[in-house]
Amino acid sequence: MKVEILHRPTNSAAKCILGPNEEVTAEAGAMIAMSADTSITTSTYKKEGGGVLKALKRMLAGESFFLNHFQAGPRGGEVYLATTLLGDMMEFETRGETLIVQAGSYVASEKGVNIDVGWQGFKNLFSGESLFWLKISGQGKFILSSFGMIYPVEVNGAYVVDTGHIVAFEETLNFTIAKSAKGWISSFLSGEGLVCKFEGKGRIYCQSHNPNSFGYKLGPHLRPRR
Amino acid sequence: MIEKEKSDYTYKILFKPDFGFLNVQIPAGKTLKVEASSMASMDTNISMKTKMKGGLSRLLTGESIFINEFTAENGDGEINIAPGSPGDIEHLYLNGDIIYLQGSAFLASGVNVTTESKFQGLIKGFFSGQSMFLIKCSGTGDLWFNSYGGIIEIDVKGDYVVDTGYILAFTEGLNYEVTKVGGYKSLFFSGEGLVCRFQGQGKVWIQTRQIPPFASFLYPFRPVERTND
Numbered sequence: 001m002k003v004e005i006l007h008r009p010t011n012s013a014a015k016c017i018l019g020p021n022e023e024v025t026a027e028a029g030a031m032i033a034m035s036a037d038t039s040i041t042t043s044t045y046k047k048e049g050g051g052v053l054k055a056l057k058r059m060l061a062g063e064s065f066f067l068n069h070f071q072a073g074p075r076g077g078e079v080y081l082a083t084t085l086l087g088d089m090m091e092f093e094t095r096g097e098t099l100i101v102q103a104g105s106y107v108a109s110e111k112g113v114n115i116d117v118g119w120q121g122f123k124n125l126f127s128g129e130s131l132f133w134l135k136i137s138g139q140g141k142f143i144l145s146s147f148g149m150i151y152p153v154e155v156n157g158a159y160v161v162d163t164g165h166i167v168a169f170e171e172t173l174n175f176t177i178a179k180s181a182k183g184w185i186s187s188f189l190s191g192e193g194l195v196c197k198f199e200g201k202g203r204i205y206c207q208s209h210n211p212n213s214f215g216y217k218l219g220p221h222l223r224p225r226r
Numbered sequence: 227m228i229e230k231e232k233s234d235y236t237y238k239i240l241f242k243p244d245f246g247f248l249n250v251q252i253p254a255g256k257t258l259k260v261e262a263s264s265m266a267s268m269d270t271n272i273s274m275k276t277k278m279k280g281g282l283s284r285l286l287t288g289e290s291i292f293i294n295e296f297t298a299e300n301g302d303g304e305i306n307i308a309p310g311s312p313g314d315i316e317h318l319y320l321n322g323d324i325i326y327l328q329g330s331a332f333l334a335s336g337v338n339v340t341t342e343s344k345f346q347g348l349i350k351g352f353f354s355g356q357s358m359f360l361i362k363c364s365g366t367g368d369l370w371f372n373s374y375g376g377i378i379e380i381d382v383k384g385d386y387v388v389d390t391g392y393i394l395a396f397t398e399g400l401n402y403e404v405t406k407v408g409g410y411k412s413l414f415f416s417g418e419g420l421v422c423r424f425q426g427q428g429k430v431w432i433q434t435r436q437i438p439p440f441a442s443f444l445y446p447f448r449p450v451e452r453t454n455d
Binding site: 015028033035036215 | 243244376385389392407425432434440443444445446449453
């Protein structure tokens with residue numbers, strides 16, 4: 001798979017050029033255009049994910065994460081992918097390393113890349129938040145997106161990132177969820193809420209803007225819903 | 227044949243691709259057609275006339291019904307045109323060609339370009355999630371259209387599939403039908419819903435962002451109305 005990212009950084013879209021019968025997996029809803037002989041199958045995060053009923057059950061369980069698997073025709077083809085919000089995209093490649101990715105940032109991956117939603121690391125701490133996390137491993141290229149720009153941070157020691165600004169981080173890092181200030185009250189009053197404290201050696205990819213903060217900024221100016 | 231370099235005006239598309247903004251020099255005595263309310267600034271040589279083009283059905287395309295005509299009356303004039311949403315602008319020169327635009331994509335054109343609403347048919351219109359009407363642009367002259375998001379041009383030779391909401395424009399001669407994207411499971415869970423399958427030889431322009439999903443993103447952040455009963 002060859003990836004070209006067009007219209008960076010605000011209206012970025014990924015053009016995935018596929019060889020004959022090559023496959024790419026993408027987040028549900030990301031496809032905007034494709035060669036007509038590309039076939040598409042939908043599953044939950046594992047391709048062997050069972051039938052419609054099983055998928056529905058997962059959706060009701062709040063574990064919905066649907067993926068589309070595109071397969072190019074015998075002459076190869078292309079698939080264009082884009083996101084809802086304005087922002088950048090970045091191409092990554094894993095050679096056996098593991099990256100923890102905020103689910104909303106995942107766009108697409110090659111066949112050799114494993115996507116595991118079962119990773120529970122943050123789950124309990126984030127109940128009530130819409131963030132959930134994917135564990136990406138295996139071999140191959142993948143594409144992540146951000147709201148705003150993506151900036152990498154090399155950690156050697158310790159580093160703190162607001163949870164809404166995390167795109168992905170290397171699994172070599174240890175992390176703890178912490179209050180942003182010493183006390184709970186000042187933590188919440190500060191508007192920072194929970195932050196993630198990383199320790200060790202590795203890289204974090206952050207996004208310049210937090211989608212939820214943007215939503216809360218705009219929401220009060222919209223007409224109330226009934 | 228559609229040309230890109232040719233133009234009857236001297237123009238610049240500024241601030242591409244995120245904040246596309248169109249600057250046109252109108253020679254003395256010449257006129258430019260501009261989507262209503264898109265004029266951002268102009269010099270005093272230019273005077274404006276509002277024309278009802280395309281009749282009442284333009285109301286239904288989601289376009290405002292008026293296209294304004296800007297004429298350079300007292301000498302050469304300059305006009306700056308800003309689309310309603312940030313995004314990209316594309317320019318084409320029609321030599322008797324026909325281009326179909328999605329309802330809100332028209333930005334400006336030469337006077338000899340005719341714009342009319344074209345009913346897509348109930349099935350295509352209804353299921354595409356877009357308006358039931360397209361804007362048919364024909365004649366000879368410049369045409370500028372705009373998007374929310376970046377614009378990508380696709381050469382169709384044979385078949386191509388585009389998610390219905392991302393279609394911005396396409397050339398006449400392409401057949402299209404609205405279909406589901408995969409099996410029934412894909413119809414409900416793929417998030418792609420229905421797609422447009424183009425067939426033939428021609429060009430399709432797509433946009434990399436759409437306004438409705440952005441509005442859906444914001445929906446949960448809206449306040450909940452209190453009921454007093």
